[in-house]
Amino acid sequence: MKRYILFTISLTFYVFGNTQTFAERDSTKRALYSEHVFGGQPDGDTILVRNAYVVNYNTELRIPNWCAYHITSDYMNTPERESRFKRFRVDPDVQNPVSEDEYNGLFSSKGYARGHYAPYKILGGDRDNDGIYTSLNGESDEDDEKTIFEGNYMSNIVPQLHSGFNGIGGLWFKTERWVQDDVVSDTLEAWEFSGGLIHDDRNIEMVGENNDIAVPDMFYKVVIKEGGNDYPDVLVFLFPHYDTKEDIEEKNIFQYLVSVDYLEAISGLNFFTDYSKAVQMTFESSVDITPWTIFMK
Ligand SMILES: [Ca+2]
Numbered sequence: 001m002k003r004y005i006l007f008t009i010s011l012t013f014y015v016f017g018n019t020q021t022f023a024e025r026d027s028t029k030r031a032l033y034s035e036h037v038f039g040g041q042p043d044g045d046t047i048l049v050r051n052a053y054v055v056n057y058n059t060e061l062r063i064p065n066w067c068a069y070h071i072t073s074d075y076m077n078t079p080e081r082e083s084r085f086k087r088f089r090v091d092p093d094v095q096n097p098v099s100e101d102e103y104n105g106l107f108s109s110k111g112y113a114r115g116h117y118a119p120y121k122i123l124g125g126d127r128d129n130d131g132i133y134t135s136l137n138g139e140s141d142e143d144d145e146k147t148i149f150e151g152n153y154m155s156n157i158v159p160q161l162h163s164g165f166n167g168i169g170g171l172w173f174k175t176e177r178w179v180q181d182d183v184v185s186d187t188l189e190a191w192e193f194s195g196g197l198i199h200d201d202r203n204i205e206m207v208g209e210n211n212d213i214a215v216p217d218m219f220y221k222v223v224i225k226e227g228g229n230d231y232p233d234v235l236v237f238l239f240p241h242y243d244t245k246e247d248i249e250e251k252n253i254f255q256y257l258v259s260v261d262y263l264e265a266i267s268g269l270n271f272f273t274d275y276s277k278a279v280q281m282t283f284e285s286s287v288d289i290t291p292w293t294i295f296m297k
Pocket residue numbers: 125126127128129130131132133141143144
């Protein structure tokens with residue numbers, strides 16, 4: 001009898017306890033999860049589901065591991081990044097959350113900016129379909145404002161070199177703009193996973209007020225669109241975290257393409273698990289730029 005009770009307790013914990021993800025808890029979160037995480041979650045970890053993105057946050061390194069989001073032309077209707085829309089915010093849902101001030105001085109000392117994984121530019125849109133958008137000065141939808149505020153949570157932020165990387169002309173910046181301006185303007189939608197990698201976990205660069213915010217050595221973007229096949233069109237960009245401003249040739253983002261298999265091997269993640277292993281092999285083992293060449297002017 002005692003055993004039976006123990007079994008019941010552990011079973012109850014399993015169903016209602018911490019092992020349950022946000023996505024399993026309610027249908028709105030579940031719908032958002034399905035919308036943003038294309039082809040399945042690359043790990044089994046606990047994730048945070050937001051209106052505009054899904055993030056796997058690393059409470060030890062105090063940065064996101066990866067962030068997944070759907071981009072549509074409507075979502076790019078964002079207000080100017082001013083005043084309340086510019087402010088970074090503490091994430092109320094993570095332990096030991098980072099505050100904006102912990103990055104103070106990092107820009108002048110190391111050139112690190114507060115870099116968004118889910119880009120600010122894709123946080124907009126009329127996500128609740130009530131015909132009202134966000135606006136800096138006029139009538140503004142509070143629900144859609146919340147989506148932007150969440151995007152400015154520090155849990156969506158990572159230290160990134162500004163000059164020659166996430167600033168104008170940098171590799172990260174150019175990749176974001178290419179997807180938004182050249183791809184989604186035509187396809188109307190795309191998906192991304194953005195994340196960072198650390199080469200050697202015994203030798204991690206830690207920064208911030210308390211030297212406890214990790215700086216990735218590499219960053220990746222998995223860019224996805226639906227093609228005419230039973231598998232998605234995928235490009236994986238893998239960038240070393242360095243300043244390319246003196247190096248015009250290296251700013252060609254398409255020199256940084258790797259296969260999904262390559263990214264999986266060095267990250268330990270498995271993307272696109274919703275597809276069978278056989279189907280994953282057809283599009284993960286090599287880089288196929290054919291479906292993207294019309295956007296590569
Ligand atoms: Ca709205």
